[in-house]
Amino acid sequence: xxxxxxxxxxxxxxxxxxxxxxxxxxxxxxxxxxxxxxxxxxxxxxxxxxxxxxxxxxxxxxxxxxxxxxxxxxxxxxxxxxxxxxxxxxxxxxxxxxxxxxxxxxxxxxxxxxxxxxxxxxxxxxxxxxxxxxxxxxxxxxxxxxxxxxxxxxxxxxxxxxx
Numbered sequence: 001x002x003x004x005x006x007x008x009x010x011x012x013x014x015x016x017x018x019x020x021x022x023x024x025x026x027x028x029x030x031x032x033x034x035x036x037x038x039x040x041x042x043x044x045x046x047x048x049x050x051x052x053x054x055x056x057x058x059x060x061x062x063x064x065x066x067x068x069x070x071x072x073x074x075x076x077x078x079x080x081x082x083x084x085x086x087x088x089x090x091x092x093x094x095x096x097x098x099x100x101x102x103x104x105x106x107x108x109x110x111x112x113x114x115x116x117x118x119x120x121x122x123x124x125x126x127x128x129x130x131x132x133x134x135x136x137x138x139x140x141x142x143x144x145x146x147x148x149x150x151x152x153x154x155x156x157x158x159x160x161x162x163x
Contacts, residue, residue: 001094001097001098001099001101001102004094004102004120004121004124005091005094005095007124007125007128008087008090008091008094008124008127008128009087009091009157009162010128010154010157010162011052011087011127011128011131011132012083012084012087012090012091013152013157013162014131014132014135014152014157015048015052015083015087015131015135016080016083016084017149017150017152018045018135018138018139018142018149018152019045019076019079019080019083020150021142021147021148021149021150022041022045022076022138022142022147023076024147025041025142025145025147029041029145030042030076031043032145034141034144034145036137036138036140036141037134037137038134038137040141041138041141041142041145042070042073042079043070044134044137044138044141045073045076045079045138046068046070046073046079047134048083048131048134048135049068049073049079049082049083049086050067050068051127051130051131052083052086052087052090052127052131053068053086055123055124055126055127056086056089056090056093058106058108058123059090059093059106059120059123059124060093061106061108065111094124097120101120102119102120102121102124103119103120103121104119104120105117105118105119106118106119106120106123135149135152
């Protein structure tokens with residue numbers, strides 16, 4: 001359980017590093033079309049937020065079927081606050097579990113109607129890796145816009161004394 005809590009702590013910290021790095025961009029740069037899985041820094045961040053919420057709801061055996069509208073998060077501040085709130089809920093959920101619960105299998109139906117089943121531990125690891133993948137894309141986008149993303153490596157998180 002401690003490892004999963006640490007992974008979610010890292011994930012939230014790394015997401016906030018990206019938000020801080022992007023804070024130097026103007027609104028036009030945030031929405032500038034760039035190559036990636038999503039067409040802009042803003043839309044990529046909204047996708048990360050959406051996935052963080054989606055997986056939390058799956059862990060809780062709740063549904064979450066709609067995509068988030070990027071226009072519901074017009075500023076980086078609103079995105080950052082929502083990311084922090086979701087992470088707080090993720091941590092509260094995990095801290096309320098017994099360590100044996102991490103191996104409990106959780107089933108869900110994806111958006112194509114296909115049923116999948118994984119352990120909570122596998123789902124948490126997937127979420128952290130999913131967000132890291134998109135943070136990598138954001139690092140490239142930010143460089144193209146003249147901004148550098150600080151080091152978001154896991155060991156940097158540890159070296160900074162994070163729990």
